[in-house]
């Protein structure tokens with residue numbers, strides 16, 4: 062995430078993520094699922110601007126920067142406002158903010174857009190309101206907002222995330238990864254995809270034996286790509302099914318689903334290969350298509 066001052070305002074750019082692998086370890090007593098997942102941030106960014114407002118007032122205006130993305134909700138359901146309220150309550154500040162959000166990251170895609178916006182809001186308002194809240198406290202708030210928010214908080218290029226997904230251990234990527242990401246027109250709801258697994262509290266996940274977690278320095282390889290939610294997402298969405306099948310036919314280094322979908326991706330061996338794969342995906346009208354590199 063990148064922060065910059067613009068006169069009295071603070072401007073933030075915050076990235077999307079992809080899940081290279083996602084293992085569902087089992088279902089917990091609280092209904093959530095324990096996960097082991099390798100997340101990488103990629104170069105598609107939402108932008109947020111925080112400007113001064115009358116005491117305590119919080120407002121949000123949101124705009125979509127893509128014809129395919131409907132304007133995000135501006136009401137209290139938006140994670141940006143939830144994050145801002147939570148920070149106000151926890152810090153006891155009487156400051157307010159006028160927030161503007163420009164969306165490029167699609168929702169219901171498994172790309173972490175809402176979580177990334179929430180993390181950016183916590184980091185930016187901590188600075189904008191001069192709260193000096195320690196990172197550990199920001200992490201507690203992040204975990205209350207959603208399972209993926211913690212990953213974005215520290216701007217890791219890559220991390221292995223465990224627990225609900227909120228415990229992020231950073232790792233370094235030996236070499237940047239190059240992806241083609243395709244988001245079919247239909248989105249997928251995360252709870253709906255998890256519920257297809259049909260796990261009861263206390264029950265283990267679908268893959269009893271899991272590969273060892275990657276070392277601190279990791280090189281992305283096609284064989285690493287796997288996702289225990291993929292069969293469920295395929296069963297809920299013919300568009301995901303088609304997208305994954307078409308990507309595989311183009312023989313990139315690997316293909317997979319990110320998070321609970323509906324976005325799918327191909328890991329490519331070069332930018333040249335990625336441009337070729339992206340061109341084919343556009344020709345076949347699979348959905349919105351980007352060539353994206355991992356963050357640094």
Ligand code: C5P
Pocket residue numbers: 092093094095096206207208209224225226251252255
């Ligand atoms: O934490 P987040 O708000 O992203 O989760 C949305 C929903 O996805 C949860 O309410 C839950 O149904 C499901 N979920 C889960 N286990 C996780 C993460 C999400 O069951 N680790």
